[in-house]
Amino acid sequence: MAQRIEMQICLGSSCFSRGNKDVVMFIKEYLKKNHLDDKVVFKGARCMGRCSNGPNLNINGVIIEEVTIVKIERILEKEFAGLI
Numbered sequence: 001m002a003q004r005i006e007m008q009i010c011l012g013s014s015c016f017s018r019g020n021k022d023v024v025m026f027i028k029e030y031l032k033k034n035h036l037d038d039k040v041v042f043k044g045a046r047c048m049g050r051c052s053n054g055p056n057l058n059i060n061g062v063i064i065e066e067v068t069i070v071k072i073e074r075i076l077e078k079e080f081a082g083l084i
């Protein structure tokens with residue numbers, strides 16, 4: 001059985017002011033649309049200490065910075081290429 005992917009988005013105030021809310025909405029929709037809900041654990045996280053480069057997203061322990069609404073789709077497509 002494939003390993004589940006853990007994904008955490010920073011919900012700290014700096015990442016919030018940089019638009020993480022839109023990214024959260026996009027990710028939720030994307031997971032649902034592609035039937036990834038049972039393969040991916042998606043949670044919020046506290047400040048990751050990289051505020052000036054936010055919004056930040058942690059995928060299986062690797063932090064991806066500057067995750068904007070413009071970039072998120074490409075990031076997810078790359079991450080989940082083998083799963084969809």
Ligand code: FES
Nearest residue numbers: 010012015048050
């Ligand atoms: S608020 Fe997101 S890294 Fe600090």
